[in-house]
Amino acid sequence: MTDSLDSLRDQIDALDQQLQTLLNRRAELAHAVADVKRREDSNPVFYRPEREAQVLQRIKERNQGPIDGEAMARLFREVMSICLALEQPMRVAFLGPEGTFTQQAALKHFGHAVESVPLGAIDEVFREVEAGAAHYGVVPVENSTEGMVSHTLDTFMSSSLKICGEVELRIHHHLLAGPHTRRDKVTRVYSHQQTLAQCRQWLDAHLPTVERIPVSSNAEAARRLRDEWNALAIAGDMAAELYGLERVQSNIEDRPDNTTRFLVIGRQDTPPSGRDKTSMLVTGKNRPGLLSDMLLPFREQGINLTRLESRPSRTANWSYVFFIDCEGHKEDPLLKNVLERLEGDGNTIRILGSYPKAVL
Incomplete structure (x- = not known):
């Protein structure tokens, strides 16, 4: 006999109540862990990259569906982020401005319960962490299509910071229009230099006569469309949402497996x-x-x-x-x-x- 719709909803409501109780119990244990760390160490370390990696790996390995293993791990990532914020609010610097793929990588790694701080240059992210103004930083290091980010490598030569984690982010670029864009009059397209290179073949085929103008970030490209009527931008989902832009064409990167690797930098060994x-x-x-x-x-x-x-x-x-x-x-x-x-x-x-x- 098949359960009725009302019966199924009652079961879901009961499970939601159990989940809520268990999540709050987990948060109470996080508080207890923080208390133990403070008693045992005058300068306690609350974020443990190796511990979080082990937990997330076990979640993926034991997951039996129907929720996908990656999706389940992302869900627990947010739970862990919230619980960590109860132990110690985390401040994470990233290569800005807001809406960049680096911010997306930072939130993927730390969850949305952290305070993410945009900075204007890679060396500024290093300095913010070195000075203790941020607990950790996130910087790009290589792209599967365009290779290494030389500025990041060069900055390591003069920095005492440690790499304590990595993030791999699948990169999808979208052609975006602003609220005032006249699409039949477009003469220029803005984006970061690496993004223009990653979309070169698509641009050659579809916008061969449009001038390509490199700017400091994809988010900056998206921001410029607020005031211009003859331009388009190439950026990702976060920038499009942040600046209220409309997709003209999705996923215009030349390689569908286009991926960028980011490094998490901090002051402690892992x-x-x-x-x-x-x-x-x-x-x-x-x-x-x-x-x-x-x-x-x-x-x-x-x-x-x-x-x-x-x-x-x-x-x-x-x-x-x-x-x-x-x-x-x-x-x-x-x-x-x-x-x-x-x-x-x-x-x-x-x-x-x-x-x-x-x-x-």
Whole structure:
């Protein structure tokens, strides 16, 4: 016998009441955790990236549907964000202005219960965290289509901050019109330089004669449409909603798998989570075979490299620093062996951070 509509609704109402009771009980336990941390440590750390990554990974692994595992993890991400805010309100700096993909990445990683603070440049985000004005910062580091964000890499060379997390965000770009846009008179399109590059083929095919004007961010491109009638902008969902713009065309990025990786920066080291990455700077005396000698210990220990970039060292002409990302935590025995071998060969190593792999 099939339940009636009223019966099904009664069951949903009863479950909602149970969920509400359990969520409040979870919040009470978060309060208790905060009290214990304050009693045991005069300078307690409330946000634990490795702990949150482990919890979210378990949620995905044990999920049996019909809710998708990613969706379930995002739901718990918000619950955890609210509970963490009861322990300590979090302030997270990001590359602004409001409406950027970096803000979207920050909210994806920390949840919406944090205070997100927009700043005008990547180095400003670093300074805000270094000064203690923000607990953490979020900055872009690489895009699957256009490659590395050099400014982020260069800023690490002069910063003492640690990488304590990463965020991978699927990037969808939309062609947007403002309330005063006359679509038959459009002469220009605004967007960030990387976004214009990521949409190059679509623009060549559909707007070949329209001038492409790079601006500081996609959110800035969206903001400009409030006052212009002969322009369009390329930006994402958050910027479109924030500035009340209409989609002319959705998902105009050239590659449907277009993804940007962001780094979470803070002042503390992160303990192992079980599924980690390590980022480091390695320098050595310039000589034939330097790079191949650096990479050999990783191969011998079976450690997978996920990124390798070189940047000018700024200390001497034609001298370079190697940015290396690899799987594993700096406390793992195999990676410890690699680091000891590299230092034994006369290289200088600075660990930028060991941190959990992106879960969401």
